[in-house]
Amino acid sequence: MKRIVSIMILLGSSIFTSGQNIQDLIDQVSISELSSGLHIFSGETSTTVNNTTVSILNRVSNTGNDLAADYLVEELQNLNNLMITNNVYSSLGRNVIATQTGTVNPNDIYLICGHYDAVANYCADDNASGTVAILEIARILSEQCVDNTIVYAFWDEEELGLLGARNYANAAAARGDNIKAVLNLDMMGYDGDGDNEFDIDVRNIANSITMKDELVALLNTYNSSINLNVNIVDPGTPFSDHKPFWDQNYTAVLLGEAWSKNDQNSAYHTAADRVNLIDLSYYHDMVKMCMAYMATKAGISSNDTAITQAGNLLQVNQTAAVYQWVDCNNRGVITGENGRTLTINALGDYAVEVTVNGCTERSDCFTVTSLNSADVVASNISVYPNPTTDFLTIERKSDLLASFSVYDIRGKKLKTMNSRDRLTKIEVSALSSGFYFIEVRTSHSKEIKRFVKK
Numbered sequence: 001m002k003r004i005v006s007i008m009i010l011l012g013s014s015i016f017t018s019g020q021n022i023q024d025l026i027d028q029v030s031i032s033e034l035s036s037g038l039h040i041f042s043g044e045t046s047t048t049v050n051n052t053t054v055s056i057l058n059r060v061s062n063t064g065n066d067l068a069a070d071y072l073v074e075e076l077q078n079l080n081n082l083m084i085t086n087n088v089y090s091s092l093g094r095n096v097i098a099t100q101t102g103t104v105n106p107n108d109i110y111l112i113c114g115h116y117d118a119v120a121n122y123c124a125d126d127n128a129s130g131t132v133a134i135l136e137i138a139r140i141l142s143e144q145c146v147d148n149t150i151v152y153a154f155w156d157e158e159e160l161g162l163l164g165a166r167n168y169a170n171a172a173a174a175r176g177d178n179i180k181a182v183l184n185l186d187m188m189g190y191d192g193d194g195d196n197e198f199d200i201d202v203r204n205i206a207n208s209i210t211m212k213d214e215l216v217a218l219l220n221t222y223n224s225s226i227n228l229n230v231n232i233v234d235p236g237t238p239f240s241d242h243k244p245f246w247d248q249n250y251t252a253v254l255l256g257e258a259w260s261k262n263d264q265n266s267a268y269h270t271a272a273d274r275v276n277l278i279d280l281s282y283y284h285d286m287v288k289m290c291m292a293y294m295a296t297k298a299g300i301s302s303n304d305t306a307i308t309q310a311g312n313l314l315q316v317n318q319t320a321a322v323y324q325w326v327d328c329n330n331r332g333v334i335t336g337e338n339g340r341t342l343t344i345n346a347l348g349d350y351a352v353e354v355t356v357n358g359c360t361e362r363s364d365c366f367t368v369t370s371l372n373s374a375d376v377v378a379s380n381i382s383v384y385p386n387p388t389t390d391f392l393t394i395e396r397k398s399d400l401l402a403s404f405s406v407y408d409i410r411g412k413k414l415k416t417m418n419s420r421d422r423l424t425k426i427e428v429s430a431l432s433s434g435f436y437f438i439e440v441r442t443s444h445s446k447e448i449k450r451f452v453k454k
């Protein structure tokens with residue numbers, strides 16, 4: 001995304017809106033990450049915690065779910081820009097809280113949460129599904145600098161009567177925390193009848209109705225990538241972790257599978273609640289829905305990490321920042337390279353970490369294929385015919401797997417496809433006449449060309 005913005009400026013106008021930025025984040029929600037996270041957090045596959053190979057089979061409240069909490073802490077510690085707290089509120093109760101502080105409005109808090117404890121072994125849907133969804137959103141959003149503060153909260157002892165969430169909500173109210181919204185995730189992976197329906201449970205408390213309306217609006221805005229049908233449940237159920245926030249007059253909703261249509265997990269609260277009952281494609285879309293909401297509320301204010309090359313000099317766009325250049329191939333920082341520019345002596349892949357207002361973002365890796373600027377500005381793709389009526393052909397020099405995406409002039413992604421071919425044809429006959437952009441993205445590069453549809 002960062003590189004798209006810089007190329008647009010070179011073309012003479014900065015046309016990618018924040019809406020496109022959010023689409024980019026939605027697209028990063030990965031079904032394979034979700035699947036592997038679910039398998040690990042419901043004990044189907046082993047993982048490593050505290051340097052030991054373990055299976056997180058047992059997350060039963062009070063009987064040894066500390067391993068699950070330790071896993072969450074380690075996963076969160078691997079991410080950037082988070083402050084992690086073990087919120088131990090009783091001898092056996094332990095919430096795990098990760099805070100990503102907003103750079104513009106640090107006191108405005110958006111909280112995404114779910115319980116990690118369980119009533120039996122496995123319990124993939126209840127509630128590994130919500131837990132892993134939050135981890136996936138944290139994985140993606142923590143790479144961004146955000147205007148408002150995001151709290152990722154993992155509650156303990158929901159199954160004993162919402163104890164973890166209640167303790168936190170009461171303490172937050174006592175502190176006067178300005179929690180603007182609470183998105184609670186509990187059982188979000190089951191769609192037995194395959195109708196893609198889900199529930200938003202809401203009540204007329206604080207701005208919860210408005211929050212529900214915003215979620216529905218986002219579902220409509222991003223319906224090309226989120227295939228879900230919403231049921232509004234009002235008055236919503238009190239039987240999950242949003243309830244203690246309602247009790248403190250905070251804005252909150254529950255998002256989950258369609259209990260309102262009796263389409264809830266058939267293995268609810270048993271050890272048969274396993275990954276094999278999860279509808280991964282439905283679950284994927286549910287997490288994308290949450291991503292759309294959290295990214296919108298976070299306010300994405302990216303540092304401009306686009307890199308340009310002139311001869312043997314790399315320069316990052318962002319001014320007035322703290323810089324650290326990195327060699328992507330050994331993932332090591334380059335000691336002493338803390339300026340906006342980097343003098344390169346060897347071909348390779350370079351990135352830079354840019355810190356503004358205490359928030360660090362790392363650029364994409366920039367591949368240096370020549371130290372001669374004349375070679376560098378040469379394009380690696382050509383696009384023809386231009387203007388076109390029915391097909392656009394993209395010719396390129398590489399056969400790396402690439403994604404080809406067509407955008408309109410407002411930055412809305414209209415279609416996308418993947419190919420390894422050096423000659424790729426995209427049908428554009430359905431587009432109305434006007435200017436468009438074709439983006440070609442590989443693991444090594446991203447290039448954008450403008451074209452005209454007649």
Ligand SMILES: [Zn+2]
Pocket residue numbers: 115126127158186187
């Ligand atoms: Zn639950």
